[in-house]
Amino acid sequence: MVNPFHLGWFMSGSTAQGWASPWSGDIASTWGSGAFHVRAAQLLERAKLDFILWEDLYYIPHHWQGKTDIYVENAISTPRLDTLTMTTFVAAQTSKIGLIATVPNFAYHPYALARLFSSIDSLSGGRAGWNVVTGTTNQALRNFGHEGLGETEDRYEKAGEYVDLMKAIWNTWEEDAIIADESTGRFADPAKVHKLKFEGKHYSFDGSPLVSGRSPQGIPAIAQAGASAPGRRLAAAHSDVIVGVAQSVAGMKQYREDVRNTMIELGRDPDDCKVLFLITPMLADTQEEAELKRANVHRQAEERVEIELADIGKRMDIDLSVLPMDTPLTEELLAGLHTTGHISYLAKFVKSAGGRTLREMAVESYIRMNWSEIDLYGTVETVADRMEEIMAEVGGDGFLFSQGNGNHTTRYMVEVAEGLVPELQRRGLARREYTSSTLKGHLQEF
Numbered sequence: 473m474v475n476p477f478h479l480g481w482f483m484s485g486s487t488a489q490g491w492a493s494p495w496s497g498d499i500a501s502t503w504g505s506g507a508f509h510v511r512a513a514q515l516l517e518r519a520k521l522d523f524i525l526w527e528d529l530y531y532i533p534h535h536w537q538g539k540t541d542i543y544v545e546n547a548i549s550t551p552r553l554d555t556l557t558m559t560t561f562v563a564a565q566t567s568k569i570g571l572i573a574t575v576p577n578f579a580y581h582p583y584a585l586a587r588l589f590s591s592i593d594s595l596s597g598g599r600a601g602w603n604v605v606t607g608t609t610n611q612a613l614r615n616f617g618h619e620g621l622g623e624t625e626d627r628y629e630k631a632g633e634y635v636d637l638m639k640a641i642w643n644t645w646e647e648d649a650i651i652a653d654e655s656t657g658r659f660a661d662p663a664k665v666h667k668l669k670f671e672g673k674h675y676s677f678d679g680s681p682l683v684s685g686r687s688p689q690g691i692p693a694i695a696q697a698g699a700s701a702p703g704r705r706l707a708a709a710h711s712d713v714i715v716g717v718a719q720s721v722a723g724m725k726q727y728r729e730d731v732r733n734t735m736i737e738l739g740r741d742p743d744d745c746k747v748l749f750l751i752t753p754m755l756a757d758t759q760e761e762a763e764l765k766r767a768n769v770h771r772q773a774e775e776r777v778e779i780e781l782a783d784i785g786k787r788m789d790i791d792l793s794v795l796p797m798d799t800p801l802t803e804e805l806l807a808g809l810h811t812t813g814h815i816s817y818l819a820k821f822v823k824s825a826g827g828r829t830l831r832e833m834a835v836e837s838y839i840r841m842n843w844s845e846i847d848l849y850g851t852v853e854t855v856a857d858r859m860e861e862i863m864a865e866v867g868g869d870g871f872l873f874s875q876g877n878g879n880h881t882t883r884y885m886v887e888v889a890e891g892l893v894p895e896l897q898r899r900g901l902a903r904r905e906y907t908s909s910t911l912k913g914h915l916q917e918f
């Protein structure tokens with residue numbers, strides 16, 4: 473018997489990106505209104521998902537021909553609203569679903585960010601989460617006056633210290649500090665509200681308790697998606713939920729075991745953190761229709777080669793326009809590529825090149841993003857069967873749905889929320905009702 477799955481939604485912070493795709497409705501004119509996100513959150517809340525995680529970037533990419541042009545012209549990842557503001561806006565119009573905002577460790581002073589998250593946690597009744605990222609390109613850091621990303625080891629050492637300080641700031645109010653006892657006239661117990669002195673290698677702090685007080689969760693839920701060894705270690709040390717990429721079933725199992733073993737090494741109970749794998753099931757009424765959809769995605773991919781390469785380049789912090797489009801990629805051609813960002817993406821890219829052309833790789837990447845690296849397509853019954861088999865093999869903890877290429881549409885969300893999730897519920901594989909009102913409560917329910 474498999475445990476029920478934890479289910480979340482990985483949402484592109486840039487809804488404008490979908491503007492030119494079919495079924496995108498009025499997003500070209502309403503992307504800045506937040507209406508899409510509210511509608512999506514209400515739909516996913518009715519499906520009883522644990523949370524939505526909004527990805528975010530703090531720059532406009534420039535990874536195609538050294539310019540921002542292709543990104544701006546096609547709305548690739550751009551423009552995007554701030555995810556903290558977005559979660560606050562959505563919080564007011566939902567009541568149970570968890571709301572995770574992505575914020576890097578270089579954009580705010582820890583006291584400011586601790587206050588922002590604590591405020592959102594209070595305003596949402598304990599539904600706030602923080603996806604901790606360290607940035608993926610030098611440009612993002614330069615926008616904030618820093619030199620650049622630095623080496624992976626240092627980047628994560630700094631991030632670890634930043635998270636430690638954030639937690640210490642949140643803990644300046646003890647859990648039971650607020651009494652609000654009218655009979656004694658005491659709102660809070662001063663013995664349980666502390667000043668903080670923090671001396672680290674990268675950050676120091678000597679200041680007052682957090683001005684926003686203690687929020688319902690105290691420390692908002694922490695999410696992470698590090699792939700490198702230091703990235704995974706940070707995740708294992710702090711996360712309540714980890715996002716993994718589903719490369720293969722064996723890879724998923726190994727990734728989860730690695731996280732759980734590191735947690736044990738660090739003195740944590742491995743069940744305190746849920747590992748969810750990113751998937752993009754392709755759903756249809758019949759298996760034949762699903763095959764037709766796949767063929768259609770193939771056609772779309774061939775029309776979007778440059779856009780896809782610009783998107784891959786953004787992820788790796790590399791300008792792929794320097795490579796020839798239709799020449800098989802040899803080791804010599806790839807040897808010059810270097811990134812301080814996603815080293816693991818680059819390694820995977822180089823490994824998967826295998827003598828194919830850049831165009832072929834772009835098409836394959838677009839297709840993979842659309843139905844994920846593990847094959848999930850067909851009727852809701854076929855896809856639910858496969859999800860059940862995969863989880864039985866991996867051992868847990870669930871999945872994070874995403875519309876792969878970032879072109880989010882309500883149509884796709886409805887297929888998952890009102891087609892696939894009810895099928896999982898019928899099998900006892902997804903919750904039918906929320907039993908908690910906080911994000912950590914959802915994550916710890918089973």
Ligand SMILES: Cc1cc2nc3c(=O)[nH]c(=O)nc-3n(C[C@H](O)[C@H](O)[C@H](O)COP(=O)(O)O)c2cc1C
Nearest residue numbers: 527528574605607608697698699700703715814815
């Ligand atoms: C599913 C997923 C989502 C991510 N979302 C973001 C994001 O929104 N913003 C960001 O700057 N980095 C994001 N990242 C990058 C990760 O935080 C991390 O940097 C990346 O996986 C590479 O790992 P490493 O930093 O350990 O090398 C994401 C990564 C993955 C796998």
